[in-house]
Amino acid sequence: MRLLLFEMKKMTRTRLLFFLAAGTLLLIGAIFIRNVLQQDMVTAEKVESFSNHLQDVSSQNRTDLMMMEDEPSDELELRLNKGLDLQDKLNELIDSISKGLREDELQGEIEVSRSAIAYKDARGRYTMSHADLEDTIRLNEQLLALGLPKEDPDRSNQPPLFMKQMMVLVLNPVGYTVLFLLLGISITREFEDRNMRMVYAFPVPRWRVVLVKFTSLLLVAMAWLVYFLLLSYLLPTLVMETREQIFDYPLLLTSGELMRVGSYINEAVLYSAGTLFFAAAMVTLIGFGFRQTIVSSVIITALFTGGWMLARNGMDVFLNPFTYVSGNQVILSQPAFYPGGILVLLIVSIVLLFAAMWSNQRRGVAK
Structure with a gap:
């Protein structure tokens, strides 16, 4: 000792x-x-990320709309409908993030993820994978049940x-x-x-x-x-x-x-x-x-x-x-x-x- x-x-x-x-x-x-x-930057990066998704989806929707006028098809119509729905949900989500409505943000991200899965199934382009979208839904549903806002784990x-x-x-x-x-x-x-x-x-x-x-x-x-x-x-x-x-x-x-x-x-x-x-x-x-x-x-x-x-x-x-x-x-x-x-x-x-x-x-x- x-x-x-x-x-x-x-x-x-x-x-x-x-x-x-x-x-x-x-x-x-x-x-x-x-x-x-960097808390304000976290919000800005969220808005930027979903704005990029919105830009991609909107661009594809405009292309699909022009193609529908030239040569309509059931497959193209389905993708356009899913794309327009996703576009609306992305706009709502960006608005919720910008206003700091945490609960609406979680619910909006769930709806965007579900709409994005349907859009991808209709052969639409969305940069997140099915697995990532499903993980987002599962995580956000748990956060809503706990009454907790989403946090950036690194900040x-x-x-x-x-x-x-x-x-x-x-x-x-x-x-x-x-x-x-x-x-x-x-x-x-x-x-x-x-x-x-x-x-x-x-x-x-x-x-x-x-x-x-x-x-x-x-x-x-x-x-x-x-x-x-x-x-x-x-x-x-x-x-x-x-x-x-x-x-x-x-x-x-x-x-x-x-x-x-x-x-x-x-x-x-x-x-x-x-x-x-x-x-x-x-x-x-x-x-x-x-x-x-x-x-x-x-x-x-x-x-x-x-x-x-x-x-x-x-x-x-x-x-x-x-x-x-x-x-x-x-x-x-x-x-x-x-x-x-x-x-x-x-x-x-x-x-x-x-x-x-x-x-x-x-x-x-x-x-």
Whole structure:
């Protein structure tokens, strides 16, 4: 216990933790301010998007009308009727968005999507696919049932959606690599500065030294995760008016099913904690194995990058621990992996930790 307190004291006295905390605060604050400033832009982009759809449909309707005058047909008449109906609904939807009528906007988007499906079935051109239109209908119907307006998931200031945005932005292979490159220095510096000789002089087994180092890394990483999550939640909560039932806001999975954002956050937090456990064990093994900052940093970066690339290219299998480093991806595309994936992370972490303790038991301080 004294050795662990000694390690924690050394880590808390470094400027690293201060810069990590300050950098996290600045990042979250900057993204929040950016979201606040871009709310009007969200509305403008919606109007522009549906105006482009309206322009395409109107152009096709004019063409179909001229073709009907020259050579009428039942197929052409059907498409023209569906196109004119879609044109009217798009005009109504754009008007609702411009006036800020959130409920009318949701209902109007449902009607536009249904009309667009009928228009596409009549061989009309509409840039959204059937699947996307059906997803829009399903999502908007759920929002109407909950009494919630539609949010831009990448620019929302509602606490759970802002938390999700920050977790996607930070809790990914790049974020974990940066975090553990910074924390891993505490191991390699001990060898490079010869301080490990003093540590090994303590009357404790060498495997315990490894375990203490791992525990200190994990505690600091977990403390940072709690700090990161609290900031992501409290900042929009204290500044913005929070809507009721916002934690029930539906998210679309890759399969087309809906998931509560509250459930998403719960899974993402558990995957993140498991990934920190796995990363701390891996960094401990690498740090004690190579004992040089530059070499260890290159290997850590290569492992996270390579593991992420494998997971992105078909190796996102259940037993691959790097599958869970991209928490957002596994939650949205592999919902069946939860909660077993967390157990995979813990088992692999324990194996890596035992490997680090066993290898250090057989080695001295000098290379």
